[in-house]
Amino acid sequence: MDVIDYEIEEINKIVEQIICNSKIVACLRSLIRINIKQTLSRQITVCIRFPSNYPNEHLLVELKSLTISGKLLDGLTTLAEQKASEIQGKPQTLYVLKFIDNYLRENPLCIAYDEIAAIKALLKQKNDLGTGGGEIKCLQKTSMISLKVNGGNYYYKAKFHVPEEYPTKCVQMTEHKSNFPITLLRFINGQAKEMARKCAEAPLRACDNSKFEVKPSLLPSLKFIIEAVVDFHNEMCPVCGFMCLPNDPSDIEVKDTADKYVERVFCGHIYHLGCLKTYVRTPPFPPNGKTCPAKKAHPRSDHKGSNIALPKKTKKTDVDTCGIRISHDRWGLNVKLAEARWVHQEARKRELEEVKDFLQ
Structure with a gap:
């Protein structure tokens, strides 16, 4: 033998x-x-x-x-x-x-080899362009991925667990740390988790779930986080035209009623709260409500799949202006109420001016 x-x-x-x-x-x-x-x-x-x-x-x-x-x-x-x-x-x-x-x-992370390679390439591209960047580390023993992203003086760190059942089970965020304001941090985390969930779970209201195909969730979630972190620190308020976030993260306004508090609306753009209030409460008041004055549509808009309607004169293919009605889940302001408040405010100003003239 x-x-x-x-x-x-x-x-x-x-x-x-x-x-x-x-x-x-x-x-x-x-x-x-x-x-x-x-x-x-x-x-x-x-x-x-x-x-x-x-x-x-x-x-x-x-x-x-x-x-x-x-x-x-x-x-x-x-x-x-x-x-x-x-x-x-x-x-x-x-x-x-x-x-x-x-x-x-x-090496349990071998099942996400292509996705990890794509994420590394994206981070390298951001580093080479000087717009931001970061690093990704694979922790094979625990089947974890550690991500760090930088955008200016702002950072975002998180760890993600890749389950054995991946991709039929989505990647899970286990911890995170960042110096972004809480408004933007909630959005980044919430949207990343939702994107991952949609890759592995069929929609509940779908007419035919048999057509649903499971997709890998690591790359979509981490790509969204990287691009959001790199872009947010450079975004300007559509009303005043100044940067929404201060250059020094320690100067971030944390009081949610302050004028410099950063607020994000459903169209995806971020505003200074004071600028946003002034804009929505100042004439003219269109019949369908105020629309976002930003010069371009935002790539991370929430209006898709929601009940937020685009103005009749704005085409969905128009990328030169945003044109989506101003809306936010924390507060709302219909046209009649905004107009009534403005009239009351103007009347109050006139009364104060009359009193001042009388006293002089």
Whole structure:
């Protein structure tokens, strides 16, 4: 019995006991094919062929998977063949199978390889452009991803857990820290979590949930966070034209009734609270209510899918102006009430001026 026959016999006897959740598909001199299924996402098929001069030459390995990135499979194939080269002259098959199985177990984030690479590329692009940037770290032992993003003097840090059932279960934010004002921080966190949820959960009101397809949630959520953090510190108030956020984060207004308090409305733009109040309470008062005066539509608008209507004269394809009705979930102001308040305010001013003239 030569080395190849010995290995084939050994694999048939013990491989399914040594490597958990493995299954022999074929075990012949011409081809060994083993399926390894650790989780729903970590599934791989290992194809091994013996070279003519085996074992004095290393095994020929081919890896296939419907759930793991092709680039990662190429790299893992190279590593597996290198491992086989380390023990040339000896039986290599079981050694290589154990290495592949251990690699997948010790690197659970391999199921998000392409997404992590895309996030790294996006952060590098922001760094190169000088508009912001940050870093991402993979914590393989805990299946966690650590993200840090900078925008000017503002930062955002968070950790995300990638579950074993990913992508059928969405990525989960476990902790966060930032020096953004609470209004913007709530929006960033809430929107990132909602984007992740929508990737893995079918909408409750969908007519036919059978058409819903689960999508990876890591890249959409983290990409949103990166772009929001990089952009927010440069956004200007559409009314006064000055930066909404102070250059020094320690100067942020925390009192939610102060004029310099930063408020975000449904169209996505942010305002100084005092500017926003002045704008919505000053004529003219259009029949459908005041619309956002910003020069461009905001890329992170909330109006999609809501009951906020665009003005009749504003086309959805128009990107030169925002044109979405001013609205916010904390307060509202209809046209009649705004006009009545303005009339009362003007009348009050006239009364004070008359009293002042009389006293003079």
